[in-house]
Amino acid sequence: MADIIRLLPDHVANQIAAGEVVQRPASVVKELLENAIDAQASDIQLIVKDGGKTLIQVVDNGIGMTETDARLSFERHATSKIQKAEDLFNLHTKGFRGEALASIAAISHVEMMTRTQDDEVGTHIKIEGSKIVGQEVAVVPKGTSMLVKNLFFNIPARRNFLKSDQVEFRHITDEFHRVALAHPQISFSFYNNGSDVFNLPNNDFKKRIVQVFGRKTNEKLVPINEETNVVKISGYIQKPEFAKKSRGEQFFFANNRFIKSPYLHHAVLGAFEGLIKSGTHPGYFIRLDVDPSTIDINIHPTKTEVKFDDEHTLYAYLKSTIKHSLGQFNVVPSLDFEK
Numbered sequence: 299m300a301d302i303i304r305l306l307p308d309h310v311a312n313q314i315a316a317g318e319v320v321q322r323p324a325s326v327v328k329e330l331l332e333n334a335i336d337a338q339a340s341d342i343q344l345i346v347k348d349g350g351k352t353l354i355q356v357v358d359n360g361i362g363m364t365e366t367d368a369r370l371s372f373e374r375h376a377t378s379k380i381q382k383a384e385d386l387f388n389l390h391t392k393g394f395r396g397e398a399l400a401s402i403a404a405i406s407h408v409e410m411m412t413r414t415q416d417d418e419v420g421t422h423i424k425i426e427g428s429k430i431v432g433q434e435v436a437v438v439p440k441g442t443s444m445l446v447k448n449l450f451f452n453i454p455a456r457r458n459f460l461k462s463d464q465v466e467f468r469h470i471t472d473e474f475h476r477v478a479l480a481h482p483q484i485s486f487s488f489y490n491n492g493s494d495v496f497n498l499p500n501n502d503f504k505k506r507i508v509q510v511f512g513r514k515t516n517e518k519l520v521p522i523n524e525e526t527n528v529v530k531i532s533g534y535i536q537k538p539e540f541a542k543k544s545r546g547e548q549f550f551f552a553n554n555r556f557i558k559s560p561y562l563h564h565a566v567l568g569a570f571e572g573l574i575k576s577g578t579h580p581g582y583f584i585r586l587d588v589d590p591s592t593i594d595i596n597i598h599p600t601k602t603e604v605k606f607d608d609e610h611t612l613y614a615y616l617k618s619t620i621k622h623s624l625g626q627f628n629v630v631p632s633l634d635f636e637k
């Protein structure tokens with residue numbers, strides 16, 4: 299029998315990888331915002347149209363790319379963020395897989411404009427379905443603009459699977475909230491179909507929460523702040539009386555990255571036990587800062603699931619930190635009677 303195994307061409311491999319990285323427009327938004335943050339931007343604009351289906355643009359004032367880097371950035375496993383396997387265990391950036399731009403470019407029409415501080419002129423590249431279809435020198439501001447049009451243009455099944463513009467817009471907004479909350483020191487603006495959704499000047503964490511969720515949030519927040527040699531826990535919990543029927547304002551950030559953790563969520567619920575009615579949910583904005591070598595982020599391509607080295611201790615400590623704050627700020631006079 300003849301040999302039948304062959305290596306897939308890059309554009310096919312990219313399209314397959316794209317399936318994991320890009321589920322919907324909000325996934326593109328997340329990847330582009332994270333790249334802007336990794337590029338040390340202090341100001342980031344997000345522009346979307348039609349729930350991101352026809353257009354997503356992220357403009358940053360970060361370090362930009364040289365012409366060669368601009369071309370290389372769309373290759374799979376091309377990254378400036380790690381160099382060796384050990385780096386995976388000590389990550390300081392959001393990205394490191396070098397997959398996002400290759401994946402996005404495989405399934406959409408992308409236009410990138412970028413310039414570094416040292417270059418007088420920048421680069422404008424157009425890519426459609428992984429193929430560079432245009433490149434020219436461009437007079438552009440320092441930083442990078444990534445424009446992603448016609449998502450899933452070459453995968454009709456995926457395109458048809460997308461929900462209404464409103465639903466996709468809501469997913470994008472959720473992603474925007476997570477990133478904007480994780481990085482209060484960065485200014486963000488967000489435009490949808492030509493009108494502003496958010497305009498958030500840089501701020502501290504509390505004010506950013508209020509910018510995002512409204513002025514009424516201010517009075518609901520109780521600070522938490524404790525530190526051991528393994529973790530620094532900070533942020534805010536909402537007073538028990540503001541617990542809501544719907545879940546919603548529940549955020550964990552580990553080293554400035556939004557994460558999902560059913561396990562730590564359970565610890566929070568434990569701290570609120572007896573203080574909120576059953577069927578209601580406490581709000582929280584909790585930051586966990588740990589040594590990057592004690593957290594594994596490389597579990598899933600979207601990196602929202604992470605593994606902490608000593609989760610049991612973290613669980614117990616988080617629970618007691620919250621209880622302590624609830625007591626200290628006198629939100630719960632009866633707390634003294636608790637064990």
Ligand code: ADP
Binds near residue numbers: 372376379399
């Ligand atoms: P990763 O972020 O995992 O490295 P990406 O595919 O998202 O992979 O990006 C590839 C590379 O392109 C990055 O490592 C970075 O060097 C460069 N890059 C992407 N976006 C930007 C940006 N907004 N500003 C500067 N460089 C960028």
Ligand code: MG
Binds near residue numbers: 329
């Ligand atoms: Mg990236």
